[in-house]
Amino acid sequence: MQNKTGSQWGVNLANQNVRAAAAQVLNNVVERGESLSNALPLAQQTIAVRDKALLQELCYGVLRWLPRLDFFCKSLMDKPLTGKKRPLHYLVLVGLYQLLYTRIPAHAAVADTVNGVKELKAPALKGLINAVLRNFQRQEESLIAQVENNITLTYCYPSWIVKRLQANYPSNYQAILEAGNERAPMWLRVNRRHYSPEQYQTLLAESDITSETSTISSQALRLDKPVDVTKLTGFDQGASSVQDAAAQMAALLLDAQPGERILDACAAPGGKTAHILENQPDLQAMTAIDFDQKRLLRVQENLDRIGLNASLIHGDASLPETWWDEQQFDRILLDAPCSATGVIRRHPDIKWLRRDSDIAELVQLQKAILKANWALLKSGGTLLYATCSILADENTQQIKGFLAENKDAILQPINPDDTPENPGWQILPGQEYMDGFYYAKLRKA
Numbered sequence: 001m002q003n004k005t006g007s008q009w010g011v012n013l014a015n016q017n018v019r020a021a022a023a024q025v026l027n028n029v030v031e032r033g034e035s036l037s038n039a040l041p042l043a044q045q046t047i048a049v050r051d052k053a054l055l056q057e058l059c060y061g062v063l064r065w066l067p068r069l070d071f072f073c074k075s076l077m078d079k080p081l082t083g084k085k086r087p088l089h090y091l092v093l094v095g096l097y098q099l100l101y102t103r104i105p106a107h108a109a110v111a112d113t114v115n116g117v118k119e120l121k122a123p124a125l126k127g128l129i130n131a132v133l134r135n136f137q138r139q140e141e142s143l144i145a146q147v148e149n150n151i152t153l154t155y156c157y158p159s160w161i162v163k164r165l166q167a168n169y170p171s172n173y174q175a176i177l178e179a180g181n182e183r184a185p186m187w188l189r190v191n192r193r194h195y196s197p198e199q200y201q202t203l204l205a206e207s208d209i210t211s212e213t214s215t216i217s218s219q220a221l222r223l224d225k226p227v228d229v230t231k232l233t234g235f236d237q238g239a240s241s242v243q244d245a246a247a248q249m250a251a252l253l254l255d256a257q258p259g260e261r262i263l264d265a266c267a268a269p270g271g272k273t274a275h276i277l278e279n280q281p282d283l284q285a286m287t288a289i290d291f292d293q294k295r296l297l298r299v300q301e302n303l304d305r306i307g308l309n310a311s312l313i314h315g316d317a318s319l320p321e322t323w324w325d326e327q328q329f330d331r332i333l334l335d336a337p338c339s340a341t342g343v344i345r346r347h348p349d350i351k352w353l354r355r356d357s358d359i360a361e362l363v364q365l366q367k368a369i370l371k372a373n374w375a376l377l378k379s380g381g382t383l384l385y386a387t388c389s390i391l392a393d394e395n396t397q398q399i400k401g402f403l404a405e406n407k408d409a410i411l412q413p414i415n416p417d418d419t420p421e422n423p424g425w426q427i428l429p430g431q432e433y434m435d436g437f438y439y440a441k442l443r444k445a
């Protein structure tokens, strides 16, 4: 006999309380530094299929508003839950998040959250958690009033990110912080070898999946509501891929031509490698490198799904002497490791996992990869530098420094604002519904 989660043994392997599962994920991310993209899929295996979207919503939501929820929790408790009881702190935050930000009826939110104590092995705390959530309901108005005029509790970012954005964008940093707290839309890249974006849009509409085209990327469709990829026509055959419209600009700006040798220097998980190959089937060679062997497997999976081929190399892009065959490239995409501050709306854990001190290290790594890759480029060749960062140090300042040190590097302006004094194209999160991204196109003299 099958139980309701499908286990034929009658054991509920996948029926954990979703609030308890969320509390465990949050504890693993915030307290133990695990990334949300690792912790969440593992937890999703422990809950019923119908609860997966709710688990994601709870984890994303709490990470978005963490300092505010922490503040409410602290105000309502005599002493914090620490040590082995720490996951219970996150259970309280999960409860508060539902009361503040979801349409789940309050009585159900409280009851289901309180029930989570069993799975967190702290049944004795049932009364306490119930009391905290009930007290919040009574004091909600006065607590919310205390959030006003406090920049950390209003925007819910670590102060180092706020300071950097204030310095880089004095007139609009608040809008950027707010955009990072929005829910990101689901964007598709339509594979032109299968359909035009308009044809694919019509096909999706026939399955009640409505979408909008992009004003920026000619191959992008933004879905009005996210859907499971299994619902997308021809997804398994590579007719479309999930990729933000800003990320789709990489292959369009690189503009690979027939017969060329292309290097994708930091390729995993391979979204941009696949896009380059989809758009240009007649390359002489496509080499994709990544430092992370596990992530490199995902490049292969992505290429296999779409039916594309590339030479994949597990290597360090800053040390070409360890992997390069001495044949120069016509074009190089350097999608550099970065702070990912442009994609916080998709990865709210970045706020709490990154440190200010990481930025200087990343800038040095980007500089080293840029320098090493420049030597691999033919004269007359093009290097496209990309990051999903919105910090000037990783973007305009990095490229300004590179142009000053390399007289054979000529900036190819992407738009009229892209000048040697302020090089590159900075896309801000939320702009035309896109992620924050940076591109600078350089030609070798």
Ligand SMILES: C[S@@+](CC[C@H](N)C(=O)[O-])C[C@H]1O[C@@H](n2cnc3c(N)ncnc32)[C@H](O)[C@@H]1O
Pocket (backbone or CB within 6 Å): 247, 265, 266, 267, 268, 269, 270, 271, 272, 273, 289, 290, 291, 292, 295, 315, 316, 317, 318, 335, 336, 337, 338, 369, 388
């Ligand atoms: C921004 S992600 C690349 C995303 C990818 N281009 C895509 O579109 O799917 C940066 C990648 O750089 C890789 N990386 C970091 N340091 C590296 C290095 N020294 N050499 C090669 N790859 C590196 C990381 O493993 C990560 O996969």
